Amino acid sequence: MPAYSEKVMDHFMNPRNVGEIEDADGIGEEGNPVCGDLMTFYIKVNDNRLSDVKFKTFGCGAAIAVSSIVSEMAIGKTLEEARKITPAVVAKELGGLPKNKNHCSNLGAQALNRAIDNYLEKQGIKVKTRRRREDEDE
Numbered sequence: 001m002p003a004y005s006e007k008v009m010d011h012f013m014n015p016r017n018v019g020e021i022e023d024a025d026g027i028g029e030e031g032n033p034v035c036g037d038l039m040t041f042y043i044k045v046n047d048n049r050l051s052d053v054k055f056k057t058f059g060c061g062a063a064i065a066v067s068s069i070v071s072e073m074a075i076g077k078t079l080e081e082a083r084k085i086t087p088a089v090v091a092k093e094l095g096g097l098p099k100n101k102n103h104c105s106n107l108g109a110q111a112l113n114r115a116i117d118n119y120l121e122k123q124g125i126k127v128k129t130r131r132r133r134e135d136e137d138e
């Protein structure tokens with residue numbers, strides 16, 4: 001069994017901000033076809049700031065811990081600051097992840113980014129990052 005930090009175990013056992021925001025301003029979904037894990041992030045935006053972030057994750061323990069810490073880190077941040085929550089930042093904040101679990105931190109950061117993209121698109125703002133990622137997927 002891979003060695004998890006105490007922080008990963010804490011966020012896995014007691015995940016913060018689990019659930020759905022019914023009147024979310026943005027929703028982002030990200031999955032990994034290899035492991036089949038899936039995350040959905042819901043955000044509320046107030047004055048360019050994330051006033052609330054919730055998630056639903058169907059996935060491994062690391063994916064749940066990642067979702068929890070991403071939500072905790074993102075609440076209160078401006079959209080620009082939240083964009084800086086990269087997979088590397090997430091893994092560091094969790095005290096590291098085993099190598100074969102690194103993709104789990106990618107999912108969390110990407111799902112949050114997609115929720116921000118979704119919010120901006122609803123405001124009529126074209127989002128370059130999203131298009132770039134979709135190009136890469138092809």
Ligand code: FES
Nearest residue numbers: 035037060063104
């Ligand atoms: Fe795929 Fe963790 S094993 S998200």
